[in-house]
């Protein structure tokens with residue numbers, strides 16, 4: 299504490315870290331100096347964006363979902379000053395060698411998919427009316443109990459294995475509960491019902507998207523932090539973080555600089571955080587750090603010499619023989635016509651760090667991507683102007699059957715530090731969307747009173763409610 303002002307340090311300038319800093323700075327009654335430290339050379343984390351050859355790209359398909367709370371939506375509308383577009387969703391998924399709308403529309407599935415699939419799904423659904431499965435242990439159990447074999451084997455199981463790199467029997471049940479919104483026949487039936495005139499939910503089938511790419515959300519949050527007097531430092535390499543006897547922290551940066559923090563709020567991967575803390579955690583905690591894994595992703599970008607590749611914003615590919623899980627065409631998220639004569643594609647390739655694709659050259663990945671697009675019914679018939687990859691090591695937390703025990707060990711250890719709070723997607727080891735992580739920031743801001751006292755009980759209640767978040771695609 300200096301001159302009666304508390305020093306609040308935030309690790310990570312993704313949406314969660316930036317929104318947290320902004321909310322504190324908006325409170326003149328809070329006597330605090332706020333510093334945000336970011337490792338990368340730009341803000342936004344997974345929700346960042348960049349420009350290449352006049353095209354705007356995101357880190358994979360990103361959209362702001364209509365379930366964003368009105369408070370956050372209003373604030374983003376104001377900060378983006380008219381730049382938050384309200385767009386219809388226009389996606390497709392490849393199933394049985396044809397495309398159907400995504401998010402799935404059950405009635406369209408019935409119309410378009412092979413009769414054997416439809417008959418199998420209806421049979422499974424009828425059986426569900428009379429029989430319930432046992433207590434689910436795995437992702438496979440939840441979806442088999444909820445949707446039956448036909449749907450699981452043709453869609454959810456191969457897709458899950460592709461995304462998380464594990465067979466569905468080895469993925470924890472909670473993954474299906476939090477990651478698959480329509481994980482039972484009844485929820486799917488409710489989806490059909492909500493399509494009926496008069497019953498449609500507000501925002502259904504639509505999404506919000508900033509006119510200058512998804513990264514614009516983080517950029518305006520960062521501008522607001524700086525406008526309100528916060529300090530935002532990018533390109534910061536933290537070497538270690540030491541707890542002081544009074545519970546405050548000293549952050550040691552590469553090059554010798556130190557920063558004191560009365561309270562530290564971390565949105566960085568909790569495994570990375572634990573490795574930075576001194577004294578080093580006991581052996582069982584470090585073993586849990588090793589055991590908790592994140593799935594990585596190669597994002598492969600292809601710039602084509604054409605106005606538009608397809609009219610769709612995103613295509614989803616559950617097939618295991620196709621290297622990518624999703625294709626997005628960012629121009630279509632904004633319904634942009636400029637720049638003319640070129641468009642960009644982003645292909646999401648989930649993988650592990652140091653897997654074969656992770657180590658391939660851009661040219662090798664381009665060759666595979668073009669071959670797979672052809673196989674998937676989307677041949678590239680125009681000139682490829684450029685192609686390049688970005689490699690992201692922390693994409694999805696992997697919920698294997700043992701993850702909950704490892705996570706508990708880590709949380710028990712980190713919760714012993716009263717002036718260290720974790721939030722955000724990586725900080726809490728969750729799959730949550732951007733609006734969820736901004737919500738976490740708003741709630742965390744409210745747990746600190748104007749005298750700098752943190753309400754651990756209130757935060758605990760919020761953590762329980764975050765655990766109910768269901769991720770949207």
Ligand SMILES: Cc1cc2nc3c(=O)[nH]c(=O)nc-3n(C[C@H](O)[C@H](O)[C@H](O)COP(=O)(O)OP(=O)(O)OC[C@H]3O[C@@H](n4cnc5c(N)ncnc54)[C@H](O)[C@@H]3O)c2cc1C
Pocket residue numbers: 309310311312313314315335336337338341342343344345346357358359360361362363534536565566567570646693694721722723724725729730731732733735771
């Ligand atoms: C492929 C993909 C598609 C997605 N699509 C959507 C979507 O359509 N809609 C949606 O709402 N959400 C989507 N998400 C989720 C969204 O990206 C995240 O919810 C959001 O970025 C989380 O924000 P965050 O601030 O919690 O974490 P992050 O964005 O991960 O930010 C954490 C920050 O910490 C920084 N950091 C890491 N280590 C250190 C360190 N040692 N020191 C300092 N800083 C460090 C990172 O560089 C990063 O900037 C998607 C995610 C992925 C991967």
